[in-house]
Every structure is written in structure tokens, then in C-alpha cells.
Amino acid sequence: MGREKVLLLTGFCPFGPDGENPSWQAVEALDGRALTLSGESYRIRAVEVPVSWKRAFPTVKEALEAFSPHLLLMTGLSAGRTSLNLERVFINVAEGKDNDGEERHGESLVPQGPASYFSRLPLRDLRRRLLQRGIPVDISNSAGTYLCNGLSYQVLHYLEERSLSLPAGFIHVPATPQLVARRQEKALQEGRGLAALPSMSLETIREGLWEILLALSEGVLMRSEERVPQVP
Amino acid sequence: MGREKVLLLTGFCPFGPDGENPSWQAVEALDGRALTLSGESYRIRAVEVPVSWKRAFPTVKEALEAFSPHLLLMTGLSAGRTSLNLERVFINVAEGKDNDGEERHGESLVPQGPASYFSRLPLRDLRRRLLQRGIPVDISNSAGTYLCNGLSYQVLHYLEERSLSLPAGFIHVPATPQLVARRQEKALQEGRGLAALPSMSLETIREGLWEILLALSEGVLMRSEERVPQVP
Amino acid sequence: MGREKVLLLTGFCPFGPDGENPSWQAVEALDGRALTLSGESYRIRAVEVPVSWKRAFPTVKEALEAFSPHLLLMTGLSAGRTSLNLERVFINVAEGKDNDGEERHGESLVPQGPASYFSRLPLRDLRRRLLQRGIPVDISNSAGTYLCNGLSYQVLHYLEERSLSLPAGFIHVPATPQLVARRQEKALQEGRGLAALPSMSLETIREGLWEILLALSEGVLMRSEERVPQVP
Amino acid sequence: MGREKVLLLTGFCPFGPDGENPSWQAVEALDGRALTLSGESYRIRAVEVPVSWKRAFPTVKEALEAFSPHLLLMTGLSAGRTSLNLERVFINVAEGKDNDGEERHGESLVPQGPASYFSRLPLRDLRRRLLQRGIPVDISNSAGTYLCNGLSYQVLHYLEERSLSLPAGFIHVPATPQLVARRQEKALQEGRGLAALPSMSLETIREGLWEILLALSEGVLMRSEERVPQVP
Numbered sequence: 001m002g003r004e005k006v007l008l009l010t011g012f013c014p015f016g017p018d019g020e021n022p023s024w025q026a027v028e029a030l031d032g033r034a035l036t037l038s039g040e041s042y043r044i045r046a047v048e049v050p051v052s053w054k055r056a057f058p059t060v061k062e063a064l065e066a067f068s069p070h071l072l073l074m075t076g077l078s079a080g081r082t083s084l085n086l087e088r089v090f091i092n093v094a095e096g097k098d099n100d101g102e103e104r105h106g107e108s109l110v111p112q113g114p115a116s117y118f119s120r121l122p123l124r125d126l127r128r129r130l131l132q133r134g135i136p137v138d139i140s141n142s143a144g145t146y147l148c149n150g151l152s153y154q155v156l157h158y159l160e161e162r163s164l165s166l167p168a169g170f171i172h173v174p175a176t177p178q179l180v181a182r183r184q185e186k187a188l189q190e191g192r193g194l195a196a197l198p199s200m201s202l203e204t205i206r207e208g209l210w211e212i213l214l215a216l217s218e219g220v221l222m223r224s225e226e227r228v229p230q231v232p
Numbered sequence: 233m234g235r236e237k238v239l240l241l242t243g244f245c246p247f248g249p250d251g252e253n254p255s256w257q258a259v260e261a262l263d264g265r266a267l268t269l270s271g272e273s274y275r276i277r278a279v280e281v282p283v284s285w286k287r288a289f290p291t292v293k294e295a296l297e298a299f300s301p302h303l304l305l306m307t308g309l310s311a312g313r314t315s316l317n318l319e320r321v322f323i324n325v326a327e328g329k330d331n332d333g334e335e336r337h338g339e340s341l342v343p344q345g346p347a348s349y350f351s352r353l354p355l356r357d358l359r360r361r362l363l364q365r366g367i368p369v370d371i372s373n374s375a376g377t378y379l380c381n382g383l384s385y386q387v388l389h390y391l392e393e394r395s396l397s398l399p400a401g402f403i404h405v406p407a408t409p410q411l412v413a414r415r416q417e418k419a420l421q422e423g424r425g426l427a428a429l430p431s432m433s434l435e436t437i438r439e440g441l442w443e444i445l446l447a448l449s450e451g452v453l454m455r456s457e458e459r460v461p462q463v464p
Numbered sequence: 465m466g467r468e469k470v471l472l473l474t475g476f477c478p479f480g481p482d483g484e485n486p487s488w489q490a491v492e493a494l495d496g497r498a499l500t501l502s503g504e505s506y507r508i509r510a511v512e513v514p515v516s517w518k519r520a521f522p523t524v525k526e527a528l529e530a531f532s533p534h535l536l537l538m539t540g541l542s543a544g545r546t547s548l549n550l551e552r553v554f555i556n557v558a559e560g561k562d563n564d565g566e567e568r569h570g571e572s573l574v575p576q577g578p579a580s581y582f583s584r585l586p587l588r589d590l591r592r593r594l595l596q597r598g599i600p601v602d603i604s605n606s607a608g609t610y611l612c613n614g615l616s617y618q619v620l621h622y623l624e625e626r627s628l629s630l631p632a633g634f635i636h637v638p639a640t641p642q643l644v645a646r647r648q649e650k651a652l653q654e655g656r657g658l659a660a661l662p663s664m665s666l667e668t669i670r671e672g673l674w675e676i677l678l679a680l681s682e683g684v685l686m687r688s689e690e691r692v693p694q695v696p
Numbered sequence: 697m698g699r700e701k702v703l704l705l706t707g708f709c710p711f712g713p714d715g716e717n718p719s720w721q722a723v724e725a726l727d728g729r730a731l732t733l734s735g736e737s738y739r740i741r742a743v744e745v746p747v748s749w750k751r752a753f754p755t756v757k758e759a760l761e762a763f764s765p766h767l768l769l770m771t772g773l774s775a776g777r778t779s780l781n782l783e784r785v786f787i788n789v790a791e792g793k794d795n796d797g798e799e800r801h802g803e804s805l806v807p808q809g810p811a812s813y814f815s816r817l818p819l820r821d822l823r824r825r826l827l828q829r830g831i832p833v834d835i836s837n838s839a840g841t842y843l844c845n846g847l848s849y850q851v852l853h854y855l856e857e858r859s860l861s862l863p864a865g866f867i868h869v870p871a872t873p874q875l876v877a878r879r880q881e882k883a884l885q886e887g888r889g890l891a892a893l894p895s896m897s898l899e900t901i902r903e904g905l906w907e908i909l910l911a912l913s914e915g916v917l918m919r920s921e922e923r924v925p926q927v928p
Contacts, residue, residue, distance in 0.1 A: 091812065115814045116785060117811055134414070184363050204433055598878070601877070
């Protein structure tokens with residue numbers, strides 16, 4: 001009897017003073033769901049990733065080895081963005097301080113690694129699909145230089161080095177209304193004004209990720225079964 | 233037997249090529265709901281306002297006369313805003329072309345009218361309340377010079393002229409995800425790129441308006457029954 | 465022999481940690497310049513206004529009484545704006561902490577004063593003129609609720625109360641490149657990133673103010689000599 | 697007798713309906729200037745690049761072969777940016793329609809080329825230097841997917857393929873006040889409002905580029921003479 005086919009989702013744990021991270025909230029809500037296509041059943045597995053230069057990639061690597069997923073969809077929060085951002089490219093640069101207090105100042109993520117890796121997702125197809133479903137979406141040309149970019153680069157480098165053709169990519173999600181309101185409330189209590197950042201409801205984020213999974217399952221996994229990757 | 237006590241809500245009809253207007257969608261969803269406070273029952277009545285320099289104010293005036301409401305909460309769409317915007321002030325200026333093709337170029341709304349009227353809502357209290365409920369909100373110092381501002385100015389001028397102390401104000405709402413996605417899809421089909429505008433789900437908008445009604449009912453209507461206005 | 469005819473300009477002193485205020489830098493550079501039109505000679509006088517709820521208006525009031533100007537053009541910094549902003553309206557609200565540490569929380573500037581006053585400048589004409597001269601400009605519908613708005617409201621209230629028809633208005637100017645760079649440098653030294661705010665060179669700001677003075681002198685002062693106000 | 701040592705600058709020709717391109721205006725103003733450092737004299741050569749998928753790279757390639765420069769600094773306009781943008785990375789993607797009417801829809805610039813190339817300029821050092829000189833500057837992680845990115849990618853690919861270590865990079869410049877005002881004026885004449893984009897004066901842009909040249913000459917060319925590249 002065959003092993004369960006897994007679609008792996010990741011989200012980040014809360015960052016800094018925030019009590020929650022919408023990227024994890026959204027993927028956690030999809031954890032365990034089944035998705036059946038052409039008679040094949042896939043199970044969604046969600047993994048929470050620490051906001052840590054040292055521990056983020058090992059967490060995902062471990063999950064890749066444990067689940068041998070047919071798809072890897074990573075997500076993270078980018079407060080200030082207005083829509084789901086399908087990230088196109090991840091660069092070999094690390095900047096910023098993580099939850100452990102560790103800071104990077106522009107160093108390479110992988111010394112001697114290539115300048116960047118592209119997302120392996122069909123971004124234009126996904127954009128069309130999400131817009132048809134009424135979900136705001138943009139293709140983004142920069143995932144920044146913090147951990148969202150860093151994790152993605154390291155994962156894609158790992159897959160490339162091992163010649164694994166696993167479809168993999170990263171989606172930036174906006175802040176939720178709750179998170180925006182909490183930051184505003186805190187600022188107000190401290191006597192500062194704070195204009196509301198753009199937000200997207202957890203329902204819309206989750207729905208968007210679900211549509212992406214459906215589209216990828218139909219298009220990528222089903223149409224080209226021979227391309228389905230197997231992480232050893 | 234006494235007459236039904238009404239809380240009057242208004243939203244605008246769709247503007248230009250848009251097939252829907254979130255301000256009307258949100259208030260329509262609240263139409264007919266009852267709200268009981270301190271043994272008094274209030275009924276929400278929603279009225280759709282045409283995007284027309286000539287017909288907007290008469291529509292609301294007629295509703296004021298028909299319902300003699302205890303509260304008037306007007307709403308309108310401001311695509312590009314990130315949160316519910318509690319408008320503070322409405323100025324005696326008209327600019328822009330309406331759905332009838334009629335255009336204003338900076339004329340006064342009311343010749344010899346005062347420069348502006350303030351909202352009659354307790355904006356800071358409402359802001360605190362909405363933030364506590366997890367709903368992004370800003371106090372805005374400009375409702376622009378188009379119909380949202382124009383209608384509000386005319387209504388407040390009307391109330392002022394008749395010495396009616398009806399609590400009245402205007403809330404700008406963001407575009408919905410569906411509206412943003414539709415505009416993006418259209419742009420894409422026409423070969424243009426279009427970055428996603430910020431959005432707010434209809435559920436959050438409706439929930440925000442409902443919280444405003446609750447807060448106003450408790451605070452304004454209940455606490456100071458003697459101040460409850462009656463439009464003759 | 466007649467007294468010197470004065471065009472009065474004001475700018476604000478530096479705010480908070482900033483070592484300079486472009487509004488004062490720009491008007492200071494015009495101080496003392498002569499402007500001759502139709503045989504009449506005007507002298508520009510510049511006055512620096514303290515960032516103080518208590519002292520700002522008295523400073524300008526004193527200058528009005530000392531100079532009996534034919535025009536009052538007030539300016540202030542609004543870091544973040546992209547162009548010269550011709551402010552349209554000033555509202556009866558005060559918010560924020562000044563250089564003296566005094567804070568306002570939404571109180572009226574003038575108890576029982578009207579909700580707002582309009583600028584007395586021909587904003588659309590000025591906009592057209594500045595654009596023809598290659599200077600970015602916007603008509604703004606909100607001068608905020610801090611001292612720029614406060615001073616303007618108080619001055620216009622003063623003029624109105626005394627039935628003085630002095631042409632008077634307020635222009636918000638962007639930050640200068642130097643100011644933006646200094647803020648960025650400071651942030652960088654403190655280990656924070658800081659995206660560059662928009663800026664406008666002092667030369668362009670000064671040139672814009674000069675064009676405004678020319679336009680106002682030609683149009684307002686010259687064309688309708690009978691309307692030239694005299695502060696007693 | 698040795699040949700003249702050249703620092704090569706490029707800017708783009710006007711795009712679409714614009715009558716001018718600040719990137720070319722700025723580098724044209726530096727054309728022919730000499731720069732002497734440690735007894736070595738460098739001459740600035742400026743080349744105008746067509747906004748054309750087919751002709752942009754060949755134009756720069758020809759100039760590289762003609763001048764064998766010691767430095768290549770490419771520039772382009774990005775209307776909407778607030779500061780000089782030191783671009784960090786150039787990706788293997790082409791999107792958008794050029795002046796010839798030719799359009800790209802996400803194709804690779806170089807089939808089988810790497811995902812991206814990094815700028816060869818010391819971006820953090822340049823940022824510090826420009827800020828000290830009072831010039832707003834940001835390090836940008838995306839040069840977009842239009843011709844500015846495309847040209848840079850193709851040039852760096854060319855240098856890489858030939859193992860040429862020429863210091864080379866790309867700077868995005870903001871619109872000038874004149875360009876912004878002209879676009880606003882045009883919009884106004886067509887009955888549309890148009891908020892002013894951020895701008896930077898040609899003087900500040902030119903001064904910024906000059907500071908970059910000085911810094912690069914001192915640091916890159918002088919300190920490590922052995923690394924000075926020679927395009928064959």
C-alpha cells in the first residue's frame with residue numbers, strides 16, 4: 001500500500017511583539033485537509049517555521065524529508081502589502097534581526113551560491129485563477145532580504161543541489177484586520193497616531209491559498225504526472 | 233401605538249464601470265435588522281443613493297422625512313483607502329463628473345453656505361471601539377470634493393438650517409477584494425498591469441458598521457435620550 | 465511719503481530633532497526681495513514662527529500689525545508630501561505635541577469658532593501657473609490637525625473677525641533632499657532601515673513660492689486694487 | 697602614449713509620450729568631464745540608449761567595445777520612486793512594450809541564462825556616501841522587468857561570459873519636477889486630476905551620479921588597480 005501523498009505548506013511563527021502571524025494562521029487552518037484529483041488523494045500538511053536565521057531552513061528541510069511532498073508552498077507575512085504576493089525570485093542576501101536576536105548585514109545566504117533562484121510556480125496562471133475567484137493578487141519581483149526570502153532561497157538551493165524537481169514557491173500575505181487594528185490600538189495607547197496598514201481577512205488569505213493548491217494540483221501535478229517530484 | 237424608531241443608513245449605487253458599490257452592499261445587508269437597547273427597539277433602514285449631483289441629496293432628504301430617524305449614517309466607497317475612514321469634516325466644494333455626466337469644477341455646494349460642517353459622530357470613541365473589535369479604522373480629515381463629501385455637506389446644512397440635532401456622519405469604506413480583483417482582471421485583459429488596491433472584506437465592513445451602530449445606540453441614543461433628534 | 469508695501473511670508477522653525485525647516489529656509493531666502501508691479505513696489509518680509517500652540521499665532525499677529533501687509537503667505541513642512549501643496553481649508557481642531565511639550569487632543573482652536581475657513585488664494589489659478597513653470601503642485605483638502613492647520617485657522621479667524629480682506633493662505637512644502645538624507649543617515653546609524661521620503665530641492669520650493677508671489681501680485685493685488693486689504 | 701581612460705555612463709532616451717528622460721539628461725550633463733585621481737585621469741563618456749528590446753543592449757555593447765571603459769554606470773527613469781535607487785539585482789525576465797511597439801510577456805532575456813546577476817557596485821558604501829552628501833538614496837531589490845532590468849541583465853551576462861571584471865551597475869532615478877509638472881498639466885488639460893509624483897531635481901540627480909563616480913573612482917578603481925578591468 002502506497003504512502004499518503006502530501007502537499008506541504010509552511011507559515012512563519014509570530015514575529016517580534018506580534019502575538020500571531022497570519023501566514024501560519026492561514027496554513028494551520030488548511031492542515032489535514034484532503035484534496036482528491038483524478039482519483040489521487042492528497043493530504044495537506046502544515047508546518048510552522050521559526051523566525052530564525054539558524055532554525056528556519058532546517059525546520060523545512062526536516063519536513064521535506066519526513067513527508068516527501070508533491071508540492072511545497074511556503075508563506076510569510078509582509079505587513080504593508082495589499083494582496084497575495086506571488087514571489088518570483090529569491091536572492092542570495094540576508095539582512096535583518098531575527099527572533100533570536102541574531103542579525104545579518106547583507107551577507108550571502110549560501111557562500112558561492114548563485115545570485116538567485118526563481119519560484120517554480122506558474123505565477124501568471126495562478127494570478128489569472130485568483131483574479132477570476134475575486135482574490136487580489138500581484139506577482140512580486142522582490143521578497144525582500146529578510147527570512148521569507150532567505151528561507152525560500154535556501155530551500156530552492158537545496159532542491160537544486162539534489163536535482164529535485166519539486167514544485168515550490170513562496171507567497172507573501174498581507175496583515176489581517178485584527179493584526180492591523182491591534183498595532184493601531186497599541187500605538188494609540190502609547191500616544192502615537194498610526195495610519196491603518198492595508199489588510200486581508202484570514203478567510204480571503206485561506207481561500208486564496210486553497211485556490212492556489214487546487215490550481216497547482218490540477219495543472220502541475222495532474223497534467224504532468226511524470227514531473228511529479230519525489231523528495232527522497 | 234408609537235411609530236417604529238429608525239436608524240437610517242445610506243450607501244451609494246455603483247459608480248462608472250463598476251458593477252457594485254461596497255458601501256451599498258454593506259448597508260443593504262443590515263437593512264431591516266433590529267437593535268434593542270434599554271428596552272427600546274430600533275429598526276435599521278437602508279437607502280441607496282444615486283451617484284448624481286442633482287439626485288443624491290433629495291434622495292436622502294426624502295428618506296429623512298419618511299423615517300424621522302434617530303441616527304443617520306452615510307457611507308461611500310473610497311477605492312485606495314486601507315480602513316474604515318470616519319470622516320471628520322465636509323467642505324463646501326464640488327468637483328468631478330457624476331453618473332449623469334454632470335460635472336462640477338470647484339463650485340460651492342451651497343452658495344453662501346459655511347466653509348464646512350463637522351461630522352456629528354464621536355469619532356475618537358468610535359475609533360477606540362472599532363480597534364478593540366479588531367477592525368482597522370482611521371479618522372480622516374478629508375472626504376474629498378466628490379459626491380461623498382457633497383452629500384454629507386448638504387445633509388448637514390439641511391439639519392443645521394432646521395436646527396435638527398440628529399446624530400449624523402459619513403464613513404468611507406475601502407474597496408472589497410472582489411472589486412479590486414475585477415479591476416485587476418479587466419486591466420490584465422486590456423494588456424495593462426494594475427497593482428492591487430487595498431481592500432476590506434464585505435464581512436469586515438458590515439461588522440464595522442454594526443459596531444458603530446451599537447456604539448452610537450448605547451452612547452448617543454441611550455445615554456442622552458433628551459438629545460434624541462426628531463426630524464419633523 | 466507712503467509706507468513700504470509689504471508681502472508677508474512665514475515659515476516654521478525646526479521641529480523636534482530636525483536641525484532645519486525647509487519652510488523657513490525657503491522664505492528666509494526671499495526676505496527683503498523687492499517686487500515691482502505696475503509701478504508699485506512691494507517688499508517681501510519673512511517671519512519665523514515657533515512650533516508652539518501658544519506662541520505661533522501671536523507671532524504672526526504681531527507681524528501683521530507691524531507690517532500691515534498686502535498679502536500673507538504662510539508655509540510649513542509636511543514631510544512625506546511630493547509637491548507644493550496649496551491648502552484649501554483649515555479646520556477648528558488641534559492635535560499633537562509641540563516643541564514646548566504641550567499637547568492637544570482634538571480640542572477646538574477657537575471655542576465657538578466656525579468648523580473651518582477656506583484659503584483666500586486662487587488655488588486653481590496658482591496650480592495652473594506653477595505647472596506651466598514646471599513645478600509640481602497639488603491642491604490639498606487637508607492641512608492636517610497640527611500647527612500648520614492651527615496657525616492658518618487662527619489667522620483667518622482673526623482676519624474674519626476684524627473684516628480684513630487680506631489675501632492669505634498656506635502652502636505645505638515637501639522635505640528637502642538634505643533633510644531626507646539626514647533622517648535616513650540617522651536611522652542607518654541606529655541600525656534601522658528607512659526608505660527615502662519624497663523631497664523637493666530648496667531651489668524649486670523657493671522658485672515655486674516666488675511664482676506664487678508673482679501670480680498673486682499680478683492677479684490679486686494689481687487687478688483689484690480696491691480689494692487690497694490694510695491691516696490696521 | 698596610452699589611450700584615454702574612460703568611465704562609461706548610459707541613460708535612456710525619452711519613453712512613450714514623454715519629451716525627455718531625466719536619466720539621459722543627467723548623464724549627458726556629465727559627458728566629457730574629466731576626473732583625476734592619484735595622478736590618473738579619467739574621462740566620462742555618456743551614451744544614450746534606445747528604449748528598445750532589440751537595440752538597447754547592442755548600443756551599450758558597441759560602446760563597451762569602443763571605449764574599453766574602467767567603469768560602467770547605467771541609469772534609467774523610474775517615475776514614482778523618491779530617491780536614487782541603487783539596484784541590487786537584475787533578473788532573467790522581460791515584460792512590457794518598448795518604443796518600437798515590441799512587447800515581451802515574461803520571456804527569458806537569455807534562454808538558459810542564470811536567474812539573475814547582482815550589481816557589481818559596493819551598494820552599502822555608496823549609500824553611506826550619498827547620504828553624507830545630503831542625497832536621498834535607497835538600495836532597491838527590484839529593477840522591475842522592463843528595459844532597465846533587461847539591459848542590465850544582458851550587460852552583466854555579457855561581462856560574465858567574457859570573464860570581464862568591469863565594475864558595472866544600474867541606478868534608477870526619479871522623475872524631475874519638470875516632467876512631473878508636465879504630466880500633471882497634460883492630465884489637467886484632459887480633464888483628469890493627477891496627483892504629483894515624487895521628483896528629484898536634475899541638479900541633485902547629477903550631483904548624486906557625480907558622487908557615485910568619485911566614490912567608485914577612489915574606492916574601486918584606485919584602491920585595487922589590479923582589479924581594473926579592460927574590455928578587450
